[in-house]
Amino acid sequence: MADKILYGRSAGFFPTFERRPGPIKTNMHYCPGCGHGILHKLIAEAIQDFGIKDKTIIIAPVGCAVFSYYYFDCFGISVPHGRAPAVGTGLARANQENIVISYQGDGDLASIGFNQISQAANRGENLAVFFVNNAIYGMTGGQMAPTTLPGQKTQTTPQGRSVSTEGYPLKVSETVAALDAPVYVERVALSTVQNIRKARLAIRKALTNSIERKGFSLVECLSGCPVNLKMHAKEMNEFLDNQMSRYFPLGVYKDIADSRDPLQRAEGIYDPRQVKELLYPVKVADGVSESFRNPSRIFEAERRIKLAGSGGQGVLSLGYMLATMGKLRNFNVSWLPSYGPEMRGGTANCSVVLSRHPIGSPLVERDCNLLIALNQSSLDKYLPELKRNGILLYDESNVRQPENTGEQILYTLPASDLATQLGDLKYANSVLLGAVAVMMCDLFLDDDDKADFDRVFEEAIMDCFREKETVVQANIRAFYIGKENARRISR
Secondary structure, eight states: OOOSEETTEETTBOSSOOOOSSSOTTOOSSOTTOTHHHHHHHHHHHHHHHTOGGGEEEEEOSSGGGGGGGTBSSEEEEOSTTOHHHHHHHHHHHOTTOEEEEEEEHHIIIIITHHHHHHHHHHTOSEEEEEEEOSSBTTTTSBOOTTOOTTOOOSSOTTOOOHHHHOOOOOHHHHHHTSSSOOEEEEEESSSHHHHHHHHHHHHHHHHHHHTTOOOEEEEEEOOOHHHHTOOHHHHHHHIIIIIHHHSOOEEEEEOGGGOOOOOOOOOOOOHHHHHHHHSOSOOOTTOOGGGGOGGGTOSSOEEEEEEEETTSOHHHHHHHHHHHHHHTTOEEEEEEEOOSSSTTSEEEEEEEEESSOOSOOOOOSOEEEEEESSHHHHHHHGGGEEEEEEEEEETTTOOOOSOOTTOEEEEEOHHHHHHHHTOGGGHHHHHHHHHHHHHHHHHOOGGGHHHHHHHHHHHHHHHTTTOHHHHHHHHHHHHHHHHHOEEEOO
């Protein structure tokens, strides 16, 4: 066993902590009297004592819990509000050797994340969940939380929580324990020395269950928030022991780990050949040679593409067709949509990456090789992210020619006007796809490849609209009209 203590603190912590920014350089990220520090120490000691630091992943969502990554010397992931159990599920299943800790507060787990925690518990995921219940929203200034006590005053309940208006506090431990799958549920308090010792044992029990792959464990920790509850430390501990513990009784609500066999789940697919069989088509279209599908025939480097416009312009479909074209050419591809407000006229963008090598991140920011802009606001927003020698393609029906683009290569066509002439504005994305084909032919292809290249784009269109056969031919026609009208701007 490695040394437990390093300079007065567990070696499960970083040797030094990055301090909170501001004039007082000794400030930590948690307020005085906060229970997070106690809980951090108990978890860090267990991680070190069990020798699991190198395979432990702590997931922390939005809230005070998110600061945990400043302290624990193990893997850590910050996730959106309430989504820690969902991300934890993926991590636990992707590599079953991982010890996954979901570290959540009451404003996160018991509110926006309640469905996430309920479903993960009901599936019996191999997670250790440490739930900090301080009966208030701490990070945002002391608003009423799902666990705020009846009559308790907060920023949003200045007269006290009324059960007739705001309902009753949510009892998470009791709810989770009622499910069949969880193996261990206990509620503890971070108040007196005696209670902290019990919390220490509960945390180790939950982690032991994860190590032994017994399934889902939850430890609810009643904790103080003296700043937002406007109490001194002694008052805070009395509040935990005399009021919170009365409404949220301490104790073990479920412990059936000894009767459960270790989880046996199918291993994930890691063989690249198997992944390729699942993702890439086997059949080659008539007239398209096998040699043409070698990705080196277009470019050597990774291409990162940003497409942006308004909802209803077909931005996401255009990105999907580009990604499909790349897939048909045996590239590694990614397509990451961002819907914005889900209404016509709202913003929409997506990121597409084509690469001969494994893709690290599907997000395209600040290193864009190709920008496709369908409206003026998208061009203004994303043009600064286009590389110095990058390529800009825009719909001149909606976008004015930009100034001072330096060494960037410009392609344009009146995509919306051409689509309207075809009978429907929604064909504008396929018109732009024709311009993309022209651009790639100009910059990357020899004459002998261009006919086959068109066939691959046709395949991409047919794949995108396979459930709408009536519009396939119209979109293919729009594609060729885009090719005929696209032009490179010479400067």
